[in-house]
Amino acid sequence: MIRLYLCGTNYDGVWASDVLPEILSSRIKAAVLPLSYDYGWSSDAAEWSVQFSEDSMFRYDLKRPLVSFGIPEKNIRWIDHFRMEGFEPDDYDVLVLAGEDPAECMMRMEDLGLDLQSYRGILIGLSAGASIMAERFSLFSEDSPFFELLPGLGLSRGFLLDMHWQEDEYHLRNVIYMLETQDLPVICIPEDGGLLEEEGQFLLFGSAFAVTDRDLDRLYLKLESC
Secondary structure (H helix, E strand, C coil): CEEEEECCCCCCCHHHCCCHHHCCCCCCCEEEEECCCCCCCCCCHHHHHHHCCCCCHHHHHHHHHHHHCCCCHHHEEECCCCCCCCCCHHHCCEEEEEECCHHHHHHHHHHHCCCCCCCCCEEEEEEHHHHCCECEEEEEECCEEEEEEEECCCCECCCEEEECCCCCHHHHHHHHHHHHHCCCCEEEECCCEEEEEECCEEEEEECCEEECHHHHHHHHHHHHCC
């Protein structure tokens, strides 16, 4: 079992070149499952077929890094969550969960009843698809001063995630909130960073880093300077 937590589709970049080429190869059979209801992914069955048609930019963007690792396009299947008949995750070496809004992604997973606890392949979470793989995920936005932690899939435990990390007021407040309310480290994953989990072992790569409650004073100082 391998799990990858990533922000987007740039994981074929130089920042990940020391880690991912050893994992992703041309022999792989992959499935891509876009999850979110929100604008930019899919809102209903008709829109899904348009968003992810053969020549759509969404489809190109999601398959591009897989192809760059040598995976043939014929080995990449697009999973329409409105037509899941016959889909078995274990038929694929790689399963990509992609989405923009973690709450909506989680609702979709609950609707599908898709259990990935026993999946033994390479599970790649992109953006919100990565957020929901953890025990809990954080909801916050620039428009609201409130933060909330909601139950995730619980595929990985022992840490929380701040995806799309950048050192601004919103992310700093989110990380501080998680550290102060949960007795868990927070892994901050910027656009050029990732987390690899394999059989209980963890590797941060690119610009990703972890913080604990021992870093709170430093984080508050950074927040004051924003």
